[in-house]
Amino acid sequence: MAQPRSRTVVTRVGPPIGFFLGLAVLGALLLWAGAAPRTSPPSGRQAPEFPRQDPDGWLNSRPLSMEGLRGRVVVLDVWTFG
Numbered sequence: 001m002a003q004p005r006s007r008t009v010v011t012r013v014g015p016p017i018g019f020f021l022g023l024a025v026l027g028a029l030l031l032w033a034g035a036a037p038r039t040s041p042p043s044g045r046q047a048p049e050f051p052r053q054d055p056d057g058w059l060n061s062r063p064l065s066m067e068g069l070r071g072r073v074v075v076l077d078v079w080t081f082g
Contacts, residue, residue, distance in 0.1 A: 049066050058064070 047066060050064060052058070052063075054063070
């Protein structure tokens with residue numbers, strides 16, 4: 001009769017090394033982002049003002065201005081029929 005095979009069970013103690021590596025990378029990125037100088041757009045020009053300022057021309061929003069959006073993240077969703 002064959003003898004049963006013994007199993008080796010590996011247990012980990014403490015958090016995995018990947019966790020600490022991820023924290024180090026995240027910390028480095030945050031330090032790098034905070035140290036980056038604030039500059040104007042690469043072209044050196046400011047974005048133009050929105051051409052339409054009448055309240056009836058805006059959907060799902062009040063009329064926006066570039067000054068009102070200064071310092072905020074803006075996502076432009078451009079689409080067309082065709």
